[in-house]
Amino acid sequence: MEYLAYSHMFIAQEEASGNTKYHLPKPQFNWKKLLKSSAWLALAGVGVLLAAVTQIQMSSAAYVKTNGSCLRIRTGPSTNYSYVDCVPNGTTLPAIERYENGFARLSTGRYVFSRWVGDRPSNPPVTRPGGVGGSVILTPGSRGQLVRDLQTALGNLRVDGIYGQQTVSRVRSFQQSKGLLVDGVVGPETRAALGI
Incomplete structure (x- = not known):
């Protein structure tokens, strides 16, 4: 009995699907009418603005x-x-x-x-002890005239203005010889001991 019911349902479905025609209206765009709408123009303007702001933010250095x-x-x-x-x-x-x-x-x-x-490059601080901005601490990676002054004061060191591994090693040796904290960083105490 069930088989007969399913067979009739299947046949009814096939007959209905074969003869069915859908009458959907064709979409008709009237570009002149669409562009006159201020809402669409405002939406398009906001979209362009957001796209431009996103690109500016991504490309800023x-x-x-x-x-x-x-x-x-x-x-x-x-x-x-x-x-x-x-x-x-x-x-x-x-x-x-x-x-x-x-x-x-x-x-x-x-x-x-x-x-x-x-968002813009900054110039490294050029203050001396007691100057504007307080004392300067030189660490590995520092560069500039203050590092050159340090390298000159340490002696037996190539003066290139870059606080690299050789400079760190010489600073540590100097700190150890003067009984200072051996950290390889030139702070106020190490600077005072060096006389710079």
Whole structure:
């Protein structure tokens, strides 16, 4: 009995589907009428504006803007992740894709702390102890005249203005010989001992 009922339902469906014709109206666009509508024009204008703003934001350059030290490039959006490079102050960064957990994700897939990213290059601070802005702390990655002064004061060192591994090694040796904290960083105490 069930078979007979299903067979009749199937045949009825096939007969109905074969003879059915759909009469849908053809869409007719009248471009003159459509363009006269201020709502469509406003919507199109907002769309163009948003597209332009998005592109401007994506193409704007980002720069390292620190207090003179280098900016660490990390493998993840936290200080718990290791750093793979240190970029000097004023350097142009790769494009920033997004911000996450206080860090900016670069187009390279690496992260930098967003606090030290600016939209225009900054000149490294050129203050001396007691000058405007307070004393300067020189760390690995620092560059400039102050590093040259440091390298000259240390002696037996190539004066190139870059606080690299050789400079760190000489600073540590100097700090150890003077009984200072051996950290390889030239702060107020190390500067005073060097006389610079």
